Amino acid sequence: MKHILMLATGGTIASRETGQGLAPAITSREILGYVPAIGELCRVETIQLMNLDSSNLGPSHWLRMARAIEEHYDRYDGFVVTHGTDTMAYTAAALSYLIQFSPKPIVLTGSQKSICLENTDARMNLYNAFLYAAAEGSRGVSLVFDGKVILGTRARKERTKSFNAFSSVDYPEIGVIRDGRLIRYLPALDAKESPDFYHTLEDRVLLLTLIPGMGTEALAALEDSYQAVILQSFGVGGLPGGGSGPFAQAVERWLQAGKTIVMLTQVPYEGSDMAVYQVGYQVKEKYRLLEGYNMTLEAAVTKLMWVLGRTRDPEQVEALFYRPVQWDIIR
Template sequence: MTNKPTILIIYTGGTIGMIKDYSTNALKAFDFSQIVQKIPELQQLNCTIKSISFKEPIDSSNMNTSYYVAIAEMIENNYDTFDGFVVLTGSDTMSYIASALSFMLENLTKPIIFTGSQLPIGDLRTDAKENLITSIEIAAARKNGQPIICEVCLYFEYKLYRGNRTTKISAEHFEAFASMNYPPLAESGVHLNFNEHHLYVPKNYQKKLIVRKKLETNVVILKLFPGITQAVVASILSIKNLKGVVLETYGAGNAPNEQWFLTLLKNAIKKGIKIINVTQCSGGSVILGHYDTSVGLKEIGVIGGLDITTETAIAKLMYLLSENLSDDEFSSYFNKSMRGELTNR
């Protein structure tokens, strides 16, 4: 590493990259190659900043796994040149992307900070400048010659979170994200304070980055609700080539214990479909067998997701399904914290 950290901004699209043409009131894309000139405050940061962008910036609603790979490859191709990365995306799917990248980037020893904004960077009251400036500061932060952050994170409204622990909770407040089951990694106030005992610390900084680019997309999220019918569950579980299901259950992992429901799940599992039980609650954990209404799920081979978020469960499912694992290996890896995404019991 050089004495002055080099940070690469990767712009994929999203609200943060928009400025308003005040003559027409229309929003247009911001030129991130001019970032330091447009936001002179960045010159006060003790780092060198470069930027690259998607050729065609995308709305976060159009995000898919091919774009995940594109972001991962941008990091891979620049990994040895830069000391840290700030990835700008639309906030709507940011938790999904950050979660996926946490699994795709193995042996990570540098910071990957996702951020965005609720208002465009050119707006008078924008939250974009603070989010961007502090994200760069975090990416450049070092201690004893090593980066303080060595994982995929998400920074928004004065808080840095582990990316695969986050959920978007508000479409209009600046405080758009929460991490219900894991504390913030850093908080920005008068000082930038890192909660160091919550950070991931690599065991070996010399390991080569491995980028996993295969993701299984034949997966689905099935959210339970009172009155869900046999026909609905049956039609979802009979989707052609379906490989995995994230089952959003009630409370601590509870679901109907009616025979038709358990039989449908059991038959799907027999066909090799992996079913992961996550809670619909914003916080807390699945504890299979804790109540009678989850005993049946445990007996037929549904995998308890512990305190993993839905966003991370779908990302981890996509990742593990592409790794050609045995049933026992799959269950073992899913129940194990691989990137700090769940709390091992």
């Protein structure tokens, strides 16, 4: 029987009503007590790593999760991380970069309603996460939710209340769980005998979403505070004014200051292609900036943090950013 470690971090699955809204308060052992059938799938131990609303989680917590998995990696056959849904896609992507080529599964799950409620998705999601973690051939970082198994770099929360909250963006679900049975759609991820663990992230990454008529004042004001900016532009990608407008001039200042710029689309599906229109083509030809193509926002943000945590050299940044990790980018 597989031996699985559960790392509890808080979130809705662990929440109780406080009179001022829900807040995490249920312990990891209490969570497991609601789903005794998990004991038929595997042996389980648990660590209460933290108990936070996922809105309060960030890079320091992702590093803490990765360190905990690294410290216990040799003692267990897999890991389940219970987590709030609001930033779970960011955490899944971050762990995909911090723990690469894992031959063991690292599975994130949570719920839209607390596990202590009668009408909740928490118990089934938790059971399915352990089912997948205990299954032969499961490996790498994934998110299990509403019966879907989604790569950690491809998950996105698209619904705030419905049980089918997460989708796999521009990449198929790697499997589904129906009536207690795992059906794999895609072969297992590449793995090595021992995973590659990383221990640094650069958290000074800014996301700026463009809107029609927007000026460049924010870019100028924030230049000294951030090491990189992701510009979330329109459609397949471009900047107002093309290669000679004020946005292009602001981009040039950032690049001259040694900063990194990534262009990403605001459109959820099908990605960017800056070569299609003049407003994108001119910018891409003139400046050495990166393009996210069909990466999710969550993957682009966390990959940039991982890359800049390793190097600031522009050539190395470009090479690492474009190197696929868990099918995060397809060019």
